[in-house]
Amino acid sequence: MLRKLGFLATLILISNVAISQEAAEDVIKTDNINTSTVDSTSTSTTTVKSPPPSAIAPSINSANSDLCTVGVSGAVQTQILGISAGKTVRDMNCEKLKNAKTLYDMGMKVAAVSVMCQDPRVFDAMMDAGTPCPYEGMIGDAAKAAWLADSERQPVEPERNIIRDLNDEQKSTLLGGGVVGSLLLLLLL
Numbered sequence: 001m002l003r004k005l006g007f008l009a010t011l012i013l014i015s016n017v018a019i020s021q022e023a024a025e026d027v028i029k030t031d032n033i034n035t036s037t038v039d040s041t042s043t044s045t046t047t048v049k050s051p052p053p054s055a056i057a058p059s060i061n062s063a064n065s066d067l068c069t070v071g072v073s074g075a076v077q078t079q080i081l082g083i084s085a086g087k088t089v090r091d092m093n094c095e096k097l098k099n100a101k102t103l104y105d106m107g108m109k110v111a112a113v114s115v116m117c118q119d120p121r122v123f124d125a126m127m128d129a130g131t132p133c134p135y136e137g138m139i140g141d142a143a144k145a146a147w148l149a150d151s152e153r154q155p156v157e158p159e160r161n162i163i164r165d166l167n168d169e170q171k172s173t174l175l176g177g178g179v180v181g182s183l184l185l186l187l188l189l
Helices: 002-028 092-105 109-116 120-129 141-149 168-188
Strands: 069-077 082-090
Touching: 082 168, 092 109
Parallel strands: none
Antiparallel strands: 069 082
16 A cells, blocks of 8 residues: 555656646746737928029239239129129339339439339429430430420320220220129119
């Protein structure tokens, strides 16, 4: 009987272990099914606001002091159109001064004074100072008498007529500027 009892205890113990394993598997094991559907509609608009291109006036090098030119440039920009231009303009007074200095440096003092005397202001100042400008190689009182006898050759301040005094290049520049200005005026309307 003891044997039967031992066998029965062993059988109970084995069945308890098997039942507890099945119970443990049922506790840990889970079945989960998720179904998800997402519908999304997105509309976007991007607006980029940027300034118009810039009209930049050209730079004109005037660093060389030996040139008798002046650089002139300008630019105009509207929302639609941009224009820039530049050019150099001869300075005639500067050229006259350089010529007189060059002649003086070469020892041609009378010729240098003659170049300067082409300006009516210098001519009048020389006459007022009692040292008249040279006249066909004559200097001093002889030159003064010759200048008084030949007043037609004395330099005089010319009457200024702005349009008549312009050369062809200046007239074309003025015409081009008028056309550009008119176009810009029409664009602003």
